[in-house]
Amino acid sequence: MEKGYLAILLHAHLPFVRHPEYDEFLEEDWFYEAISETYLPLLDVFEGLANDGVGFHLNLTISPSLASMMNDELLRNRYLKHLYRLIDLTGKEIDRTRHQPEFNALAWFYHTRFQRLRYLFEEKYHKDLIAQFRRFQDAGYIEILTVGATHGFLPLMEDHPWAVRAQILTARDYHRKCFGRDPKGIWLPECAYFNGVERFLFEADIRYFILDTHGLLYGKPAPVYGVYAPIFTPYGVAAYGRDPESSKQVWSAEEGYPGDFDYREFYRDVGFDLDYDYIKPYIHPDGIRIFTGVKYYRITGKTKHKQPYNRDAALNKAAIHAGNFMFNRERQIEYLNSKLGIKPIVLAPYDAELFGHWWFEGPEFLNYLFRKIYYDQNIFKTITLSEYLRRFPTQQIVNPARSSWGNKGYYEVWVEGSNAWIYPHLHMAEKRMNELANNFYGKNDIENRAIRQAARELLLAQSSDWAFIMKTGTAVEYARKRFTDHILRFTRIYNEVKSHSVNLDWLKSVEERDNIFPDINVEYFK
Amino acid sequence: MPRKKSTTNLIGRTKEELLRLAKKFKVEVSSSMTKEQIIKMLGNLADKAEDATKKAKTQIEKTKELAKEKIKQSRKKAAEQIEKTKKIAKKVESVSKGIKKSVDVFKKASFTKPKGEPEARIVLEKVEVRPVHGTGEVEPSKYDMGDMSRRKFVEEALGTLPESYEVDTIYVVPRDPEWIFCYWDLSRETVRHYLTQSVDNKLYIKINDVTDVIYDGGNANRYLLYEIPYGTRNWYAFVDAPERDFVVEIVVKSRYGFLPILRSKTVRMPPASMSHGEVAFVTIPFDIPLVRIKEILGPRLKDISELAYLLSKLQREQRELPFPYISPLPEGAVLIEELWGPNGEGVRRYLKGSEEILERLRRSLVWNLSSDSVIKER
Numbered sequence: 001m002e003k004g005y006l007a008i009l010l011h012a013h014l015p016f017v018r019h020p021e022y023d024e025f026l027e028e029d030w031f032y033e034a035i036s037e038t039y040l041p042l043l044d045v046f047e048g049l050a051n052d053g054v055g056f057h058l059n060l061t062i063s064p065s066l067a068s069m070m071n072d073e074l075l076r077n078r079y080l081k082h083l084y085r086l087i088d089l090t091g092k093e094i095d096r097t098r099h100q101p102e103f104n105a106l107a108w109f110y111h112t113r114f115q116r117l118r119y120l121f122e123e124k125y126h127k128d129l130i131a132q133f134r135r136f137q138d139a140g141y142i143e144i145l146t147v148g149a150t151h152g153f154l155p156l157m158e159d160h161p162w163a164v165r166a167q168i169l170t171a172r173d174y175h176r177k178c179f180g181r182d183p184k185g186i187w188l189p190e191c192a193y194f195n196g197v198e199r200f201l202f203e204a205d206i207r208y209f210i211l212d213t214h215g216l217l218y219g220k221p222a223p224v225y226g227v228y229a230p231i232f233t234p235y236g237v238a239a240y241g242r243d244p245e246s247s248k249q250v251w252s253a254e255e256g257y258p259g260d261f262d263y264r265e266f267y268r269d270v271g272f273d274l275d276y277d278y279i280k281p282y283i284h285p286d287g288i289r290i291f292t293g294v295k296y297y298r299i300t301g302k303t304k305h306k307q308p309y310n311r312d313a314a315l316n317k318a319a320i321h322a323g324n325f326m327f328n329r330e331r332q333i334e335y336l337n338s339k340l341g342i343k344p345i346v347l348a349p350y351d352a353e354l355f356g357h358w359w360f361e362g363p364e365f366l367n368y369l370f371r372k373i374y375y376d377q378n379i380f381k382t383i384t385l386s387e388y389l390r391r392f393p394t395q396q397i398v399n400p401a402r403s404s405w406g407n408k409g410y411y412e413v414w415v416e417g418s419n420a421w422i423y424p425h426l427h428m429a430e431k432r433m434n435e436l437a438n439n440f441y442g443k444n445d446i447e448n449r450a451i452r453q454a455a456r457e458l459l460l461a462q463s464s465d466w467a468f469i470m471k472t473g474t475a476v477e478y479a480r481k482r483f484t485d486h487i488l489r490f491t492r493i494y495n496e497v498k499s500h501s502v503n504l505d506w507l508k509s510v511e512e513r514d515n516i517f518p519d520i521n522v523e524y525f526k
Numbered sequence: 527m528p529r530k531k532s533t534t535n536l537i538g539r540t541k542e543e544l545l546r547l548a549k550k551f552k553v554e555v556s557s558s559m560t561k562e563q564i565i566k567m568l569g570n571l572a573d574k575a576e577d578a579t580k581k582a583k584t585q586i587e588k589t590k591e592l593a594k595e596k597i598k599q600s601r602k603k604a605a606e607q608i609e610k611t612k613k614i615a616k617k618v619e620s621v622s623k624g625i626k627k628s629v630d631v632f633k634k635a636s637f638t639k640p641k642g643e644p645e646a647r648i649v650l651e652k653v654e655v656r657p658v659h660g661t662g663e664v665e666p667s668k669y670d671m672g673d674m675s676r677r678k679f680v681e682e683a684l685g686t687l688p689e690s691y692e693v694d695t696i697y698v699v700p701r702d703p704e705w706i707f708c709y710w711d712l713s714r715e716t717v718r719h720y721l722t723q724s725v726d727n728k729l730y731i732k733i734n735d736v737t738d739v740i741y742d743g744g745n746a747n748r749y750l751l752y753e754i755p756y757g758t759r760n761w762y763a764f765v766d767a768p769e770r771d772f773v774v775e776i777v778v779k780s781r782y783g784f785l786p787i788l789r790s791k792t793v794r795m796p797p798a799s800m801s802h803g804e805v806a807f808v809t810i811p812f813d814i815p816l817v818r819i820k821e822i823l824g825p826r827l828k829d830i831s832e833l834a835y836l837l838s839k840l841q842r843e844q845r846e847l848p849f850p851y852i853s854p855l856p857e858g859a860v861l862i863e864e865l866w867g868p869n870g871e872g873v874r875r876y877l878k879g880s881e882e883i884l885e886r887l888r889r890s891l892v893w894n895l896s897s898d899s900v901i902k903e904r
Contacts, residue, residue: 156699159791202830205815218796221803236810236819236833390812394852397806397834402700402796410702410796420760424709428691488684 004228004333004344005383006373007240008366009210011187012039012352013063013151015465015482016516020074024285027478031069032082036293038356039070039129040117041363046136049370056141056370057382060133060352061187063147064174065463067130068516071178076127083121086114089282090294093270096278102308103296109311110294130178137179143384146175146183146206149517152462153414155194155402156423160430162437163462165200166524170459170517172204177519184386185209187349189464190414191242191405198235208238208385210349215403216241223398228336228344230389231398238389239400245332246348249325257321258359261299262313265306266358268297295360318361322368323376330379345388346380418476419467425487426461432494433458437525440497448522450502453511454493455520461486489514544568690759696776696788703768703798706733709760710776710788720787724778729754732777732784733763736792737770743786746773768798808838809851822848 014034019025049056062070069075090111097103125132136142148154149170157163168186175183185208186201193215201209208230216227216239223231227241250256257263271283271292283290297306298314329346336344355362373382389395406413415423436451461483469479489510496502539547544564559567696710708731721727731754734746750763754776765772772795776788810819819837820827827836841851 158699159697196831199830202816205817207812207816217800218798220797220801221805222800224805232808232810232834234831234834236808236816236830236837238810386812393811394807394809397808397838408702411699411707412702412705415699415701415707420707420709423697424691424711424759425687427695427697428693484687485682485684487687492684 002343002378002381003337004346004380005388006246006329006333006380007057007059007345007347007383007385007388009059009061009145009187009347009349009385010042010352010355011061011147011349012066013061013147014066014069014353015463016065016068016150016460016514018069018072018075018513018515020513024078026284026288026290027475028075028078029082029290031066031075032079033291033293034353034357035079035121035129036083036086036114036117037360038353038363040120041356042352042366043125043129043132043136044120045363045367045370046141048367050136050139050141052371054371054374056374057384057387058142058366058370059145059185059385060142061145061147062130062133062178063151063187064149064171065151065516067174067178070129072515080118080122080127083114083118085282086292086294087111087118089270089279089292090114093294106296106309106311107294134179143185143386144175144179144183145185145187145385146171147187148189149174150459150463151189151465152459153189153192153411153464153467154197155192155404155411156414156426157430157462158194158196160427160434161200162434162525163430163458164197165203166455166459167462168200168204168206169524170520172206173519173521174517182206190468191215191403192411192414192464193400193403195399195402198233198237201237202235206237208240208389210347211239211241211400212403212405212409213242213244214409215239215400216398218401218403219398220401221398223396225340225342225344225396228340228346229342229392229395230345230385231396231400234397234399238395239398240345240347240385242349242405243346246325246329246346247350249328250348250350251354257325257365258354258362259299260317260321261301262310262317263299264295264309264314264360265297265299266295266360268295268306270294270296314361315364318365319368322365322372325365325369326372326377330377333380343392345383347385413471414464414467416471418473419470422467422470422483425483429458429461429487429490429494432490433525436494436497437522441522446502446504446507447497447500449511450493450497450507451522452520453507453514454490454497455522455525456514456516457486457490457493457510459520460514460516461490486514694788696774696790698772698774698790698793700772700793700795701762703796704764704766706763706765706772706774706793706795707760708763708774708790711759712776712787716787720778720785723780723785725781726779728778729787730777730779730784731761731763732775732786733765734773734775735765735767735770736773741773741792743789744783765795768795770795806835806838807852808834809841809849810834810837811849814849 012034014030017025017027017030019028046058090107093107094104094111097107121127121129133142133144137144148167150167152163152167154164154167157167167189171186172182182204183206186206188197188209191210191212193209193211197209201207213227216223216231219231223229223241227243230238230240232238248255250258269291271279271290271294273296276287276289279289279292280287282292296309298309300306332346333344336346355366359365370382373380402411403409404411404413433454436454440447441451442448466479466483469475493502493507493510541561541564544561548564548568690711690713692711692713694712694716696708698706698708701707717729721729731752733750733752734741735748736746739745739747750765752761752763754761763774771792773792774790775784775786777784777786779785816830816833820830820833823833823836823840827833840847
C-alpha cells in the first residue's frame with residue numbers, strides 16, 4: 001500500500017502570437033520550437049508509456065491562448081513549413097559533416113528526429129495536438145487544468161470583477177470546447193492569488209487551484225499539514241501548495257539536473273554557429289540569425305570549449321537523474337507520512353516548455369521517471385489533483401495569502417519601473433469594456449460584432465506575458481507593440497461603437513488578425 | 527642513412543602511382559625521372575608538410591599561451607570589476623541603510639496621530655532598491671549576428687496612447703508586504719480647482735495606515751506624506767507593514783488642513799509570516815457541484831465566502847447532510863514548525879528558490895528566442 005502521492009504538474013502556456021500580416025514572424029518561433037521540443041515529445045512519451053502498460057498520472061495545464069494557437073490552421077501549416085525546412089537543413093548537414101563522424105551522427109539524429117516529428121504531426125495526429133492531449137485525458141492518464149483565458153494577472157484586475165470573471169469563464173468555455181469537459185482545476189496565471197478570486201472559480205465550478213508555497217503557509221491559520229495536503233478556502237474551493245524541495249531539485253541553477261555536463265547545451269546552435277551564406281535559407285528571411293534547434297554540443301562545463309553532444313550518455317544521465325528524483329521522493333514521502341499521519345501529496349509544478357526546450361532531455365527524464373515509479377518502488381504513486389481530493393475530501397479550512405510564483409513571491413515582477421505604465425491603460429479599457437457590455441451590446445449586429453472584437457483585444461492586452469517580457473528586458477519592443485496595439489484597437493472600436501460609426505472593413509481585418517476565442521461571450525464583461 | 531618516415535610508405539608504390547601522386551600535390555616531376563628521384567621529391571614535400579605542421583603546432587601552442595595569458599588578464603579584470611561592484615554594492619548597502627534609517631526616523635517622526643494643521647514632514651525620494659542579478663547568463667558574443675534594422679513592423683496608423691485620460695481616478699495595490707504601488711489620473715480642471723485652495727500650490731500623496739479604524743480623513747494611525755513632482759502619476763511607497771491596512775490619498779494643503787482630491791479604497795498588505803489560529807476541518811465531496819452544496823445549505827449561508835466554515839460547523843454538530851462526512855473531524859497536529867522552522871523561516875528560504883528556479887529560466891527562454899536580444903547585443 002502506498003504511503004503518499006506525487007503530483008507532477010506541467011504548466012504549458014505561450015502568449016497568443018499569430019501574425020498573418022507577415023509571411024514569417026520571428027516570435028511565432030516560440031510556438032514552433034515548443035511543439036518540436038516539448039509538446040510532440042511529451043505526447044510521444046505518453047504514447048510509449050500507455051503502449052507499454054505503464055500506469056502514470058500527470059497534471060497538465062494548457063492555457064487557452066496556447067490551445068487557440070494549437071487549433072489555428074495558419075499556425076499549423078506554418079509549423080509544418082518550419083519542420084520541412086529543418087528536415088532540409090539537417091539533410092544538408094549530413095552531407096556537410098560527412099568527414100566528422102561525431103557531428104555526422106548528430107546530423108543523422110536530428111534529421112531522423114525531425115522526420116519523425118513531421119510524421120507524428122502531419123500523418124499520425126493530423127496537425128491536431130489538442131485532440132491528442134484530449135485522448136490521453138479521456139484514457140485517464142492526464143488531467144488537464146485551465147488557466148486564465150489569456151494568462152491575465154488577476155490580482156491587478158481585482159477592482160474590476162467583470163474582468164476577472166471574463167478571464168475565468170472564457171477560459172472555462174474554451175477548455176470545454178477543446179477537451180469536451182469542464183476544467184476541475186485552474187492554474188491561476190503566475191500562481192497570482194488575491195483573496196476572493198474563489199468567487200469566480202465557484203461560479204465556474206472549478207474545484208481547486210495552485211499556490212506557491214508561501215501562499216499556503218502564510219494563510220490563516222497556517223495549514224497543519226504544510227503544503228503536503230490541499231486546503232479548502234472559506235469558499236469551499238481547494239488549493240494546493242507547491243513543494244519547494246522537488247522544484248528545487250529539478251530547477252536549481254546550482255544543484256538542478258538540467259545543468260549536468262552531459263546534457264545538451266542550449267546556446268550552441270547552428271543558426272548562430274555556421275557560415276551566414278550556408279545557413280541563410282534556414283534563418284529569418286530578413287537575415288536575422290535564429291535558433292534552429294540543431295545543436296551539436298553538450299554543456300561540457302563552465303567553458304566555452306564545448307564537446308560534441310553524446311546522445312547515449314545524455315540519456316543515461318537522464319535515467320540516473322530520474323532514479324535520484326524517485327529515491328528522494330520515496331524518502332520525503334516516507335518521512336512526511338510518519339510525521340503527519342496522513343498520505344501526503346507532493347506537488348511538483350514546472351513550466352512545461354522547459355522540459356525539452358531548455359532541458360532537452362526533460363521528456364526522457366519524465367519517461368524514465370514514470371517507468372521507475374511504476375516498476376521499481378511501492379512507497380508512492382503518481383496522482384491527479386482531482387483524484388486526491390476525491391479520495392480525501394476532508395481537509396483543513398485556510399484563508400490563503402496574497403502571493404505569486406514570481407521573483408520574491410508577490411506581484412513585483414508585474415508591477416515595477418519597466419511595466420507599471422500599462423495599468424492605467426489596461427484599467428481604462430476594462431472600465432470601457434464593462435460600459436460597452438452593459439450599454440451597447442445587443443442592439444445591432446455590426447456593433448455586437450465590434451464589441452466582441454473589443455473583448456478579444458482587451459483579453460489579449462491583459463496577457464501577463466507582456467509585463468513579464470518588459471521586466472526581463474528582452475523582446476521589449478515586441479511586447480510594448482503588442483500591448484499598445486491591442487489597447488489602441490480596443491479604443492478605436494470603443495469610440496466607433498459609441499459614435500455608431502463602425503468601420504466594417506477595418507473591423508474585418510482586425511477579426512482576421514486577432515482571431516482568438518471565436519465564441520467569446522460578452523455577457524461575462526457585465 | 528635511416529629513411530625518413532615520410533618516404534617509407536612511398537617505396538612500395540609503382541612509378542605510375544608516384545607520378546599521379548606528384549601531379550596531385552603539384553610537385554614538378556617528369557616521366558624521365560627515376561623512381562628514386564620521384565620519391566625523393568615527394569619526400570621533400572612530405573618533410574616540408576611535417577615542418578609546416580610542427581610550425582603550426584608551435585604556433586598553436588603560442589596562441590594557447592597567449593590565450594591563457596589573455597584569460598588570466600581578463601580574469602584579473604573581472605576580479606577588479608567584482609571588487610568595484612562590491613564597492614558599489616557596499617555603497618548601495620550604506621545608502622539603503624541610510625534609507626532604512628531615514629525610514630525608521632521617519633516612522634518615529636511622522637507616524638504620530640495627525641492633528642488638524644498639517645505639519646512639514648520629511649519627504650523621501652521615491653527609492654526602490656533592487657537586487658543585483660548575476661551577469662553572464664548568456665554569452666553575448668554568440669548573438670552578434672543579423673541586422674535587426676531590416677526588421678520592419680506593419681504600421682496600422684492606430685495613433686499613440688494618451689498621457690492622461692482626463693478622468694479623476696486613483697488605483698492602489700499592495701505589491702508585496704513592504705511596498706504599495708499606486709497610480710492616479712487627474713483632469714486639468716480638477717487640479718486647477720484644488721490648487722486654488724492650496725497654501726503652497728503643491729500636490730501631495732498621503733499614505734495612511736488605517737488598520738482597525740474607519741477612516742474619515744483625519745483619524746489615520748499614522749501617515750506618510752510626499753510632495754508629488756510635476757508630471758508624476760504613480761508612486762511606490764515603502765511601508766514595510768505586513769497585514770496592515772492603508773488608504774492612499776492625493777491631497778493639497780489648505781488653510782484648514784489636508785484637502786483630499788482622490789481617496790483610494792482600503793488595501794491590506796500581504797502577510798510575511800505564518801500565523802496560528804483555530805484549526806477547522808471540513809468534508810466537501812469532490813463530485814457534488816459547489817452550487818449544489820450552496821443549495822443544501824440554503825438560507826443559513828449568507829455569502830459563499832462562508833461556505834466552508836458553515837459546512838464545518840454543521841458537520842461538527844453532526845447534522846444530517848445528503849452526503850457522508852468524516853465525524854468527528856480530525857484536529858490535526860501542529861507539526862508545521864518542525865517542517866518549516868519557527869515562524870516559518872524556512873519559507874523565506876524557498877521564496878528565493880522561486881526566483882532562482884523560474885525567473886532565470888524563463889528569462890533565458892525569452893532572451894534567446896526574441897529578436898530584441900539581438901538588437902540589445904549589437
